[in-house]
Amino acid sequence: MADKKLQIALYWGAACGGCDVAVLDTNEFILDVAAVADIRLWPIAADGKYKDIEAMADGELDLAIFNGGVRNSENEHIAHLLRQKSKLLVAFGSCAYMGGIPGLANLTSREKILETAYRRNPSIEWGNRVVPQPETKLNGKELEIPKFYRRVYKLDQVVDVDYYIPGCPPQPDRVRETLLAIVKGELPPKGSVVGAFDHALCEDCPRTKNEKKVKKFYRPWEIKADPDTCLLEQGVLCCGVATRSGCGVRCPTSGIPCRGCYGPPPGVTDQGAKLASAVASIVDSKDPNEIEEILAGLPDFTSFAYRYGVAASLLQRSYRQ
């Protein structure tokens, strides 16, 4: 029986660990998974070494679940390795799907990130401002660490991906459904976004929608928003109009605007541009100066609109010299 078990690997690239927790949040279900599957690699929860994966035959794994973006050469190496060794490769969570939160770093540069983290950070001891290098000599020995790339990539910019499961993190119910579908072999066409719907979040949002006209935008803490009316109509920037549904409308039903973690709905190339299109259109003014004033109420719109999707956007990164 043992050799008939599904062979599974889970890996995290540039990630926070939340996606791995989402897998664990399926609760007892994970035990059912363990009953039908051998988990060959899962850095956050189980043992398993890269060399064991390297020693496998091509296609020996049935399923590899990759969460996190590709930030460094180690992430990329494992992405290639899992692609080679696994029949199915799933981009799990917003980071693998779109670059995610780590992808926001694409709006700055590698140099600035290293400068902030290793030189300017107030918590660094004097005399210890060392910037890690890919290769170092220590006591006559050569040491290597993974190379920190110029930018973050989403998984399919690096390897071929079979399925995408969006979410930050993906909702446990969707994870369960998707894993079951894979176990049963009920697979959608390659390249599908699974564990989510094919329409925008607003369609499932229970808040009342009227004609949208906005004179002033508010940060969520600046306004006591009506709990039953569309947040965007009340001037609270909400990504729902440019976001795929599937999360269960968790944020807007809790009084928090959608952050866009499920990515763009089908047919939308660039989530941030689509949000800009929708949000700007509802500004209630025909005067260029007043329009500018109203839009000034959206500080850092870009990071909001591309919170999870800089790496997946048309521009992908900053071009600042």
Add this chain to the structure above:
Amino acid sequence: MSYEPKIVGFLCNWCSYTGADLAGTSRVHYAPNIRIIRVMCSARIDPTFVLKALREGADGVLICGCHPGDCHYSEGNYKMMRRYPLLKKMLTDFGIEPARVRLEWVSASEGQRFAEVVNDMTQRVRELGPSPIQQTLAQDMAER
């Protein structure tokens, strides 16, 4: 080869495209750097179109619509008017000179003005130099 800017122009069917047509039929000379795409209304111009043009190699994007108040669909151009500042802000955040994208109102009778706008835009984008997008993305790929 010397650098010739590539400019994509999105022109509304009713005013600006007709204005460009007038520039042509009036034999007004203007820079050949613009590639015109006709859309029914400037409101149709999703910021996605502009970003896509830049991503695919345009050095500049010109958007033209009817003058405010003159929209064939009464209020379409106001939608573009509202998107423009947000789009410029986004470009700045992505480190792209906002002057690469420009919004102008050109009526059907303003053939001469259309030519001037295109010449001026071509000159400005020429001064900015080639868009860094494709080269930078290629450098990213080469690093891996």
